[in-house]
Amino acid sequence: MEWADFLQSFANGLLIAGLYAAVTLGLTLVLGVMGIVNFAHGEIVMLGAYNTFWLYTLLGIDPLLSIALSGLLLFFIGLFIYRFTIRPILNDPPLNQLLLTLGISIFLQNLAMILWKTDSRSVITSYSGMSLSLGVVNVGMTRLLTFLIAVGLTLFLLFFLYKARPGRAMRAVSENNTASWLIGINVQKTYLLAFGVACALAGAAGALVSTIMYTYPMVGFKLSLKAFCILVLGGLGNIPGALFGSLILGLTESFVGTYVPEGSGWAEGISFILIMIILIIKPTGLVGTRRE
């Protein structure tokens, strides 16, 4: 039984880590390419989750299908946000960028409260109750699907960054934007696209969120903080680090939930405690970073 418990919580942690990774990808991309910590990232995820919820509730569109739709919708919203708010402050001090994105975050949270009230909503599909039994471990169908799609999104982003031309331009700009400009990369366009792609990924992650968590206006803020924790764990602005951080956070939360009395409540606080401990011990994040 002991082993079964351990394996079960390991599996749960692994699966939730997939979701966390999906949520963190876009944040990592924006930080890596533009050097901006986007506080509104979680709210983009939240919008993706609401979009999925409403498409399912009103039109009966399957959440798995909404992944693409949410991604597309948030891509355009992302372009809009970038053009009118982020672009004017690209060269501002980091604290101004923090305040601006924090402002967007607060705005979207409260907009969601005004439009959709503070109720917690969830998407329940025909396959929500199904689970897969792998020996001693039971895995929920939606969680498994979510995990697989999150892995898919990660692979897509890596492929995009390493093989596709615009993705390679993003990597070049993240290394050195002046040099990139000198060799003929349109830096502004690259930033715009990077922000749009990041929001699209967040929208897709939001669709995943809506299937295995409650959707409510503050869910984005909670996820933002988890994503910050992951960034701090994995080093700022690199994707392998974000995956590593997601794994650590997912597993820690899951094990605390299993082995600590009243653990599921305490697990909610793990990310905050980890952020503080790591930053206090090592002010630039656990793995180190290229950027200040």
Added chain:
Amino acid sequence: MNRSFSWKKALFIVLLLLFALWFPRLVDAYFLHLAVTFFLAMILASSWDILARTGQVSVGQAALFGIGAYTAALLFKWVHLSPVLGMLAGGVVSVVVAALLGYLTLRLRGIYFSITTIAFAEALSVIWLMTPAVTGGAMGLSTPPLFGGDRQQAYYLILGILIFCIGVVWMIEASRLNFAFTAVRENEEVANVMGINPTRYKVLAFMISAFFTGFAGGFYSHYNTYIIPYEVFGLGISIACLVMPIFGGLYTIAGPLIGTMIVKVIEEYLRVTVSYGHQIAYGLILILVVLFMPDGVMGIWRNKVLPLFRTVSR
């Protein structure tokens, strides 16, 4: 900022003070209550600004506010400490927490510090929810009405604290601390070379800021008679603490006060018109200030309005 003494300014301040003292006789209970919440918010705004003077942007003032609130409420519950002493204790405990946290985290710069402060407030919220035996948990704590529900006395108490707080800000501005804080904010390395220990001044600013924030928390718990962790450790308070002074204009005495007035009026209006999400104004204001009015209302006053009068008089 302006250390030259001017009679006009002194007269204005005296008149303002007389008006504030006379105010409770002029208005009904609602406006008195409104004035109390405005003054409370002004204290939060001014004390956030004190910390901001060292370049540290706290997004977790709610942690200090909540600690002050719970210290006062718990001391009342345990030993029936008189409310005013409880508030003072709230301020003191917040100072101790800020000193510890500050010592640990003020090595962090910019965004790292901001993220840590949010994480701290959220962590406290979780701890409070998970230890209901001590803290009352999600059900919160309640205390009997302050001064038996006498709003006038509450008004004069919070007015006194506000004046004390403004006095401290004024003293900081008039003293060498102002130069130290500014030097640390502008460039830490240079400040260090000039013989200013950045960590020391950052922790000092954090502690001063914490005292007033904690005291305000203590006042809030007694005045409101009821506190829950979601609210006093919540993001809403942290955001209010920073939006008001940023909107008014940072690093000035009047900026946070004026910012609070305007933001609170907007918030009160929205509170009546929309049932949820009246903090949407805070988000919008933050976006607009960063994009279009970098020095807040005070900046517009200095750069746009004052020059108009100058050309007229010439």
